[in-house]
Amino acid sequence: MAMTAAQTDIRAPARWQDFVQLLKPRVMSLVVFTALTGLVCAGQPINPILAGVAILCIAVGAGASGALNMWYDADIDAKMRRTRGRPVPAGRVQGADALALGVVLSLFSVMLMGMALNWLAAGLLAFTILFYAVVYTMWLKRLTAQNIVIGGLAGALPPVIGWAAASGTTPLNAWLLCAIIFFWTPPHFWALSLYTSEDYAKAGVPMMPVVAGAPSTRRQILIYSLLVVPLCLAPAFTGLGGAAYLAVAAAGGLVFLLLAFRLYRSHAGETSGQRTSDGLYDVRAGARDARNLFAFSILYLALIFATLLAEHLAGATPLELLV
Amino acid sequence: MSDPNRESEAEWKARRGRNIALALGLILFVVLVFVVTIVRLGGNVANRPL
Numbered sequence: 001m002a003m004t005a006a007q008t009d010i011r012a013p014a015r016w017q018d019f020v021q022l023l024k025p026r027v028m029s030l031v032v033f034t035a036l037t038g039l040v041c042a043g044q045p046i047n048p049i050l051a052g053v054a055i056l057c058i059a060v061g062a063g064a065s066g067a068l069n070m071w072y073d074a075d076i077d078a079k080m081r082r083t084r085g086r087p088v089p090a091g092r093v094q095g096a097d098a099l100a101l102g103v104v105l106s107l108f109s110v111m112l113m114g115m116a117l118n119w120l121a122a123g124l125l126a127f128t129i130l131f132y133a134v135v136y137t138m139w140l141k142r143l144t145a146q147n148i149v150i151g152g153l154a155g156a157l158p159p160v161i162g163w164a165a166a167s168g169t170t171p172l173n174a175w176l177l178c179a180i181i182f183f184w185t186p187p188h189f190w191a192l193s194l195y196t197s198e199d200y201a202k203a204g205v206p207m208m209p210v211v212a213g214a215p216s217t218r219r220q221i222l223i224y225s226l227l228v229v230p231l232c233l234a235p236a237f238t239g240l241g242g243a244a245y246l247a248v249a250a251a252g253g254l255v256f257l258l259l260a261f262r263l264y265r266s267h268a269g270e271t272s273g274q275r276t277s278d279g280l281y282d283v284r285a286g287a288r289d290a291r292n293l294f295a296f297s298i299l300y301l302a303l304i305f306a307t308l309l310a311e312h313l314a315g316a317t318p319l320e321l322l323v
Numbered sequence: 324m325s326d327p328n329r330e331s332e333a334e335w336k337a338r339r340g341r342n343i344a345l346a347l348g349l350i351l352f353v354v355l356v357f358v359v360t361i362v363r364l365g366g367n368v369a370n371r372p373l
Contacts, residue, residue, distance in 0.1 A: 013331075013333055013334040013336075013337035013338065014337060014341065015337045015340055015341070016340045016341050016343070016344035019341070019344070047362050049358060049359070049362050050359070050362060050363075053355060053359055056355075108352065112352075112355065112356070112359075115356075115359070116359040116363070
């Protein structure tokens, strides 16, 4: 890793808020939400305090892997508009401090999960942290355009960890939730990278639009969308989701496919300077189809997990169309 | 002439904030371990053979 000028010239004192920022709170909130869904869907009686500890451990573990990612990627973060304001590249926190925070929180979260809940959940949490920090961040991200496809497993595992924490097992339905997030990640992330590819090219990160070009990326987004939408309907057939879930997943899935098809037919990602500000959603007309799919993909995932969560909390009867 | 090694007001405030956050984090961890121990042991504490 090349040290940036900002890293070696630490002037601004690190505030506690900078260390919170190292934990990627926005990513953490999505992880908490999907893990909670897995924990509730397990349908096992669990002490509410232990359930809270399980969610806290998963959140802290996700934060720890975020800190390790920011430590290792400080050199490329400094080159990208979206990430140059992060504490390490901006020089507010030293890389060694980010590393120490990541390692300490990883150990604490895994050990507490093992002692308070069970060692299956702790093992899965440890695997997730290592996979994100080592396999994705240190290895795949700079090596292959399939980086976020394979690395997406780390973001897909929290519902399985939540399920394991509640029940001590990981049945097929838990892995179905994992598969939904896994196959959702490429269309979600590639839609974003279609209009941020200049940043990735500048930083030397082989994101799909940089390596394969925009038309190929749009085609692959469509293929993954055709895979993920039927997968999102599957819980209604496996005894996990009810009628409300089927309705939300089907209606949202149609919109998802429509947006993916419009993106496929567009020329998004073929011209430079598609963003009008540092914000993730401010784009020029040519990139709107990519921005729309990116934004809707977040809403779609949140909606289907929220519906599953609501159904299980309300005690709704699963459809069990196939079982 | 001012001492270049002397901590500025902003540095002092930032360090104090970090120390308080660290202390609260450690206290929370200790409380969590205590509460988890009590929950896991449950009624076995009262019912154990003496």
